[in-house]
Amino acid sequence: MPKLLVICPTFPPVNTPDHHRVRISIPWFIKWGWEVTVLAVEPVYTEAPIDAVLEQFGEFCRTIRVKALPASATRKVGLGNLGYRAWWQLKKAGTELIKQHNFDLIYFSTTVFPTMTLGRIWKKKFDIPFILDMQDPWRNDFYLNKPKHDQPPKYKIAHFLDSRLEKWTVPYADGIIAVSWAYPDKLNHRYNTNIPSAVIPFASSKADFDIVEKLKIKNPIFQRKNGRIHVVYTGAVTPGMPIPLELMFKAFMSIINSTNLDIHLYFVGSSYAPEATSIAIPIAQKVGIEKYVTEMPARVGFFEAIKVMLDADFIILPGSMDAGYTASKIYPYILSEKSIIALTHEKSSVSTILKGCNTGPVITFNNKEQLLAKQNELESAIKTLIRNKEFKANTNWDFYKEYSDETMASRQIDFFNQIIKLQ
Structure with a gap:
């Protein structure tokens, strides 16, 4: 039975769009014989609302949740991103999980991009391949040449950090899943890499x-x-x-x-x-x-x-x-x-x-x-x-049918198997 570790800080019952791929896919993964563990952040630390309906269903796979630095404190020094606030806690918990369960693959499916840096760290330490699910651009260049008054607050600082962390992480990834062809093409060109990729749109159930x-x-x-x-x-x-x-x-x-x-x-x-x-x-x-x-x-x-x-x-x-x-x-x-x-x-x-x-x-x-x-x-x-x-x-x-939840989950599994076989 292959073992998958999913990194999704905003896993349900948090109501954010970046968890829906894995929320919908994991029941299919389990049905097809995969053992799935999700590493997430306690909802109270995410700054996102709780979905009362999702809360009713509880957790449908092994889910480990960690604490984070409270945003109310870190925003005083200009730090709000959940990826930074929970990075050490996710690193510690993930390291223990990997030691205990000997995962075959690590799958980052989130727009909390700083957490993706853990893929390189765990790969070096445990020799486990990792896949990045690029649901949005990590380094967002859209506002780069816009006038300052048209840029989001702290855009230059965020762009600087995102650029460095993306460059540090992406070239070491074993695979990229994306919702658009533009993301893996741009990343492989930017870093002169040839990382295997799969364009898999989101699904709905x-x-x-x-x-x-x-x-x-x-x-x-x-x-x-x-x-x-x-x-x-x-x-x-x-x-x-x-x-x-x-x-x-x-x-x-x-x-x-x-x-x-x-x-x-x-x-x-x-x-x-x-x-x-x-x-x-x-x-x-x-x-x-x-x-x-x-x-x-x-x-x-x-x-x-x-x-x-x-x-x-x-x-x-x-x-x-x-x-x-x-x-x-x-x-x-x-x-x-x-x-x-x-x-x-x-x-x-x-x-x-x-x-x-x-x-x-x-x-x-x-x-x-x-x-x-x-x-x-x-x-x-x-x-x-x-x-x-x-x-x-x-x-x-x-x-x-080509875009149903079952089809999209099947395409993810096919890509997982492809990456594991390359190791």
Whole structure:
């Protein structure tokens, strides 16, 4: 029986997006004969909310949790990242676990990137291969050439640390799993390496939707109103998204001004920040549509977010200017069976998947100039969908099978076996 150590500091019941890959995959791993241990941080130290529904289910594999330095103390000296606050505790606990269980593979599946440095340390000490799951870029260059006032707080310091730690760690990894082809390609080019990689999108589970119905989860954002068209976006508004979102707002504003339609847009969980602030509303104000927009920047429970999707008439996806952008949110979107209006980069995997699944209009662009020329096409697509009341997607489920939770877990296992055999 192969033994897998998963490093996921924000493992359930913490409500963050970076644990869902392993939350959904681990039951399949166990079913297929793997012994799985998860190393995580006690939820109270994570600065993320607890999902009450996930808390009900308890832990479904061996889970070891460690403490961390409290953020309330470390933020006084400018240190908030969980990876730094829990690094020593994770190192100590992980070292003991490896001595006890003789793992075949270590799998870092998290966006708490500083913890990934432990892979190199444990590999040198115990000769165990490790895989990095790059769900987002570790070293984020997006703001590098932006004016200081457009950069997040402490961006230069964070970029400096991320650059050094990524360079110290990545070249020693035995494998890279990523949600986009852009991540492993960029890393192998940056460090002149040839690390084996697998592009495996996130998955979603139909069982989660069954839980929402069974437990009668409430919608914390809105109650349906007769005659109103409820349009929903759940998930973060990412750095590459403001320009497409502004164009989408302009299209809706034009439709509202030219019709008597009661349309309202809801943005849920739009900010990653612990102290979430509105991101969509300032863009809406720029367009003059803020009267028709409600934003809940803080994260709601995972299952509450599903309920919001189920209560929507249709879903919007303003994509990113980044061709490498991929969105885990599209899988629960698809499983909601709601029509999706998407505005995405033509090279993004989002475009390919949504078109293949036939979830609704997918309008693509290749650059800013092409994007800005798409407003009329976008307006027409929205009007047609509303006029024909095509709110339930005619989903191609045969195409979707390639992106199901079972398929994605199987692809991870195949990659694990590949890496183990290379040792």
